[in-house]
Amino acid sequence: MLLAASQASAAGPGKLADPRPGDGRAERTVGEWLARMHDASRQRNYIGTFVVSSSNGSMSSARIWHACDGVRQVERIEALSGERRSTFRRDEEVLTFFPETKTVRSERREALGLFPELLKPDETAIPEFYKAKRVGSDRVAGFDADIVQVLPKDALRFGYRIWSEKKSGLVVKLQTVDEAGRVLEQAAFSELQLDAPVRMDKLAQMMAVPDGWRVEKSDAVKTTAAAEGWGLKTPVAGFKPTSCYKRTAEGIVQWIFSDGLASVSLFVEEYDRQRHLQEGSFASGATHTVTRRVQDWWVTAVGEVPPQTLRAFSLSLERRK
Template structure:
C-alpha cells in the first residue's frame, strides 16, 4: 500500500490546487526557490485585502474546477529533491479530466477523471487503476465553508507578483497553532487559480515550492480527447488495488482524543497486506495513519523522516506497527500515533 496517500502523492501531499500538486512535478532552480517574493503593501480600501481565509480559499477552489489549462509544473523541496511534469487540465464546472506526464524520473502518464485515476507505466507495460476520493485539489477541502479552516488559519494578501506571465495576488495563509504548516500562495488575479505555492515551517522557511513555469489559461483542451487517451493499450496489464472501504471502529481502532481541527475522512483496508489506512484532514493538510501487524524483520527503524514538507513517523505499538504520514509538523504525527488506541 502506498505510504503517501493524499492526492497524487506529491506530495505534499497532499498538496489542493493540491489535484495538481502531484509528485510528478518539477523544481525551480535553487536560487528561485529561495528568492523572496516581490511584495507590495495592499492599498487601503482594496477589497482583495479584506477577504477572509474562506473567501480566498473558496475562490482558488472554484477556479480549479472552472478553468482549462496546459502547463509545465515545477516542484522543489528544501532537501534538494526536484521533479517536473506537463499537465493538461479540462473541466466544465462539474467534471474534471486531467493528464499529468512526468518529465523527470520514471516515465509515467497519470490520468484523472473525477475520482478515477489511471497511471500508465510504459517500461513495464502496466496500468494501475485506482479510485481516489481525496483528489488533492488545493486547497484540499470539500469547500472552505464546510470545514473549520477559519478556526485554525488566517489569511491576508501581502502583495503581488508575476508567475509564468500572469499577474498574481500573494496570499499568506498562517496557522493559529503549532499543529500545521503555513502557506504562501500566488493566486492569478482574474480567475483565482493557484499558480504557485510555498509550504512554510514555523519560522517561515520554505519547505517545499510548487509552481507553473509555463501556463496557458483557457487552453483548447478537449475533455473527450483526454478521455480517449485513457484507453488501455492491447497487451498491457491492469493492476487494481484490493483496498476495501471500512471504518476505524470496525477494524478496532480509535483515537483517545481528537487532534484539534483534523476530522476523519475515510478508512481503507488492504486484505492482501493486512494494512489499514485511516485518513484525516483539517481542510488544507492531510494525515494518513497506516496500521499493520508488527514484523520484527521488516519493521526495524522507529523515528521521524522528512522529505520537503512531508513527514513520516514510524512507531511500534505493542503488536502493531504504525506509520503516520502527512504534510504537517512532526509533533502532529506524534499526537496521532500516541493517541491511537486499540479497542478490541
C-alpha cells in the first residue's frame, strides 16, 4: 500500500489514457466528479480493508462494513492497528467500543467522514477554488478506476489525486498532495467487496451496549461562535462555517469551517501559562496545526490544509464580547 515518495509524486501507477470519463461523454466538471463520488459513498453497500499512510511514515488500517439505502447509513469500523476498538456510525450517532476497558464512547457527528463531504450545492464554492480533470486509469483492489486530479486554484488548500471506481464512482483510493505534487497522505482499499450483502439492521443490532460496560457520553453541546463571543475579522476565501460546539467540562469551543472538500477546526480555550508554553506550527501527514495566543485565550487551528491557511484563520479570529 505504502508508495515510495518518488513514485507517489507522479500520477501514480496506472496508464495515462483518453481524458474522457470512459462513458463516451465529455469531461466532467469538478462538481460532477465530486457529486458522483459523494453519491456512491451514500448509496452502495461494501465490505473492505482500508489502509491509511502518511508521509511521516505512520500507517493504520481498518476493516469496514458499510450499509446504506440512499438516505440512512450504518457503518462498522474495526481497527486493525493501534488500540483495539470498534466504531459504529448510524447517521449522526457514533459509538466507539474499547474492549480492554469495557468502555463505550457515545457522541454525535454531523460529518460522517465521507469523501467528498460536500456542502449543499448552493453553499459550496468548490468550482471557484478547485478544478478537476481525468488523467488516466488504474486498478485498485481489483476494480477499474478513473484517476481524477483535483487541483486548487490558490495556495490556501491542498490538491487531491482520486481513484474513482468506474461503474459506481466510489472513491477506492485517495492521495492528498501539496503544491509540489508530493503525497502527504494516502488512503486506499487493499481489498473491497462492492455491493456486499451488508444488512443495516444487523449492524444496528451490534450497537447494543453489553451488560457491565460503561458508557461515556460527550459533553459537547451545539452552539454558535457569536453566542460564545467569537467572530472573524475577515473570512478566509472559500471557507464557510458549518457548525460550532462547546465542551462544557473543559470550556473549549470548537468552530468548524469547510470549503466543501477541506475542513478547518478552531479550538478556543482560556490561556494557561502552565500548559500553553509556545506558539508554533506542526505537521503530521496532511494534517497541520497552528497554535497562537489571542489576549487571554489560546487558539489551536487544525486542518488538512497548508499552514498559511490556519495562520489566516488564527489571525482573523477576534473576541467580540
